[in-house]
Amino acid sequence: MKAIIMAGGSGTRLWPLSREQYPKQFLKIDSTHSFFQDTYIRALKLCNPEDIAVVTNKIYEFLVKNQIDELGYGIREDRILCEPCGRNTLPAIIWGTKVLSESGDCHIIAFPSDHLLSDDAIGVFKEADEKIAGKHIVTFGIVPDCPNTGYGYIKAGKPLDFGFEVDEFKEKPDLTTAEKYVKEGYLWNSGIVLFSSSLLMSEVKKYQPEMYREFTKPDIDYNALESLSIDYGLLEKTKYTAVAALDCKWSDLGSFKSIYDVKEHDDFGNAGSAEFLDSKNNLVLADNRKTAIIGVNNTAVIDSGDALLICNMDRSESVKEIVKRYQAKDDDVVKYHLTVNRPWGSYTVLEEHQFYKIKRVSVKCGSILSLQKHHHRSEHWIVVCGSADVIIGSESKTLTQGQSTFVPAGVIHRLENKGKIPLEVIEVQIGEYLGEDDIERFEDVYGREISK
Numbered sequence: 001m002k003a004i005i006m007a008g009g010s011g012t013r014l015w016p017l018s019r020e021q022y023p024k025q026f027l028k029i030d031s032t033h034s035f036f037q038d039t040y041i042r043a044l045k046l047c048n049p050e051d052i053a054v055v056t057n058k059i060y061e062f063l064v065k066n067q068i069d070e071l072g073y074g075i076r077e078d079r080i081l082c083e084p085c086g087r088n089t090l091p092a093i094i095w096g097t098k099v100l101s102e103s104g105d106c107h108i109i110a111f112p113s114d115h116l117l118s119d120d121a122i123g124v125f126k127e128a129d130e131k132i133a134g135k136h137i138v139t140f141g142i143v144p145d146c147p148n149t150g151y152g153y154i155k156a157g158k159p160l161d162f163g164f165e166v167d168e169f170k171e172k173p174d175l176t177t178a179e180k181y182v183k184e185g186y187l188w189n190s191g192i193v194l195f196s197s198s199l200l201m202s203e204v205k206k207y208q209p210e211m212y213r214e215f216t217k218p219d220i221d222y223n224a225l226e227s228l229s230i231d232y233g234l235l236e237k238t239k240y241t242a243v244a245a246l247d248c249k250w251s252d253l254g255s256f257k258s259i260y261d262v263k264e265h266d267d268f269g270n271a272g273s274a275e276f277l278d279s280k281n282n283l284v285l286a287d288n289r290k291t292a293i294i295g296v297n298n299t300a301v302i303d304s305g306d307a308l309l310i311c312n313m314d315r316s317e318s319v320k321e322i323v324k325r326y327q328a329k330d331d332d333v334v335k336y337h338l339t340v341n342r343p344w345g346s347y348t349v350l351e352e353h354q355f356y357k358i359k360r361v362s363v364k365c366g367s368i369l370s371l372q373k374h375h376h377r378s379e380h381w382i383v384v385c386g387s388a389d390v391i392i393g394s395e396s397k398t399l400t401q402g403q404s405t406f407v408p409a410g411v412i413h414r415l416e417n418k419g420k421i422p423l424e425v426i427e428v429q430i431g432e433y434l435g436e437d438d439i440e441r442f443e444d445v446y447g448r449e450i451s452k
Contacts, residue, residue: 001129002051002106003043004096007036007064007113008083012323012334013255013316016307017285020335025114026063029259029285036113037067045122046109046129049073053099054113055092058082062343062446087225090233093193094204094215101197107133109194110230112252116262117190120248128194128244131162136242137203138163138194139235141187143247147178150254150317152189152231154243155181163244169236187245191252193230199240207237256283256300256316274301283313305338306349336436343446344369345422357434361415363388363423368416370444377431377438379407381415386423389416412442 011024018024025036033041043052054064054075061082068075081095093110100108107129121140128138141154149172157167169189173181205212208228214220226233235241251258260283263271270276272284274291284291286303293301300316302309309319326334339348344367351358363369363386371391381388382404389398391414392407399405407413409431417423431438440451 001046001125002100002108003047003053004093004100004108004110005036005039005043005052005054005113006089006092006096006110007039007054007056007060008086008092009112009114011114012320014253014259015319015323015334016302016304016309019333019337021059021340022063022337023060023114024253026060026067030263033071034067035115035253036064037071038117039111039113039115040068040071040073042117042119042122043109043111044073045119046125050076050079051100053079053081053096055081055083055096057086058084063341066341066343084222086227087222088227088229088233089191090204090208090228090230091211091222091225093200093230094211095220097197097200098215101201105196105198107194107196108200110192112191114253115190116249116251116253117246118249121246121250124244124246124248125194128162132160132242132244133194134196134199136160136163136195136240137200137235137238138242138244139166139231140190140192140194140246141243142190142250143245144182144186144188147175147182148188149173149175149178150258151252153178153181153186154189155184155186156243156245160242163242166235166241166243169231187243188250189231190246190250193235200234203234203238203240208233254317256285256302256311256319257313259283259285260300260313272301281313307333332436342369343367343448347427350426352434355430355432355434357429359427359429361423361425361427363415363417363425365417365420365422368445369414370439370441370446370448371412371414372439372441373412374409374431374438375440376409376433377429378409379413380428380430381405381407382426382428384424384426386417386421387419388423388425389418390414414443 007025010020011018014024017027026034028034056064061080064080097108152172153170155167156164158165251262253259260271265271269281274284274293277294279293279296281298282293283300288305298313300311300313323334339346345362345364348360350360383399383401387398387400393411
């Protein structure tokens with residue numbers, strides 16, 4: 001078996017924890033691993049590392065690579081497939097299938113990268129692979145433990161050697177309809193799909209011929225592809241769709257209500273890091289500060305350091321509407337956290353005002369920033385840990401702990417860590433404009449865009 005991990009989503013419903021530049025699948029909530037890392041570990045229980053392809057967004061390429069590196073595995077460059085634009089799950093799965101089946105027909109399982117799933121599912125995946133994956137495109141349905149309006153549903157039909165034919169896919173229902181579905185034995189749609197590459201591509205050719213033709217070209221015009229989910233674009237059309245039931249712990253963690261549901265609660269139904277007084281059924285995620293809740297019920301309090309969300313738990317699906325408002329204002333609070341990951345390491349904004357910004361810059365061993373300059377700001381660097389090899393204009397020098405240097409606006413510069421320990425630098429920016437887009441790159445080892 002081989003595996004596709006779909007890791008391109010932006011996860012706006014979990015703002016302010018999830019941001020455009022560091023979305024939900026890469027977050028670590030109450031775990032040493034991110035959701036993406038947990039998905040990768042799950043795939044390793046079914047196949048070899050070289051048989052895993054990750055479909056993601058270009059801006060997440062190094063998040064994918066770094067998080068796999070953290071697990072002690074490497075990933076080939078041709079196994080990270082960077083979509084130039086999001087086109088939903090069907091194109092992502094077709095692209096992954098095309099890459100993984102280059103040496104011939106194979107069985108492939110496709111996982112969303114941002115779900116919680118217990119290991120009880122592994123045996124079901126293996127049995128479905130053995131018994132029906134060669135003859136059917138198998139989707140996996142979760143046995144519901146309650147009526148839920150946040151998930152799509154699947155109605156199982158005629159029994160097969162393993163699993164069932166699919167009678168019908170249902171969109172997210174209202175509560176009354178969800179209660180009816182649960183009573184009638186419908187399953188939640190997990191978004192996990194297992195298939196043989198030859199069967200999938202033959203059905204794509206039949207039901208999505210334009211998309212099939214595009215993927216047979218040497219250079220795929222991804223922008224020209226229609227945005228389609230695999231459910232709507234293929235599974236609802238082909239006669240070969242089957243569903244296998246997963247009776248195990250699962251959540252798509254698509255809202256703070258769903259995170260609340262899977263966390264441990266105190267005797268009053270509260271979850272998270274806070275002191276609760278006369279309060280019930282609350283979720284608090286505020287690791288950066290002491291938090292106290294008094295006389296509050298059924299509320300989510302989410303503090304990310306630079307943004308605070310307070311909402312009724314039953315309205316947590318509406319967070320995406322708040323994100324749209326910030327997007328309309330072009331506010332970076334929906335794009336960046338205080339800590340921003342880069343291919344060479346990360347930076348954390350410690351303080352920011354109109355004409356200055358203070359950052360802690362962390363550079364991994366053996367890493368180097370791009371050769372660059374800024375038009376509207378100067379920078380003062382102070383080394384607090386490690387040693388920094390610095391280029392400023394025509395001058396090169398090495399700075400050690402406690403030493404500093406100044407980079408005037410408009411001067412080409414570069415920072416490198418040739419040492420054996422991580423480099424930590426305090427960077428003080430001063431200028432009339434301090435936006436992250438004030439950068440002109442001249443060289444970059446990570447293949448990022450060079451200024452013309």
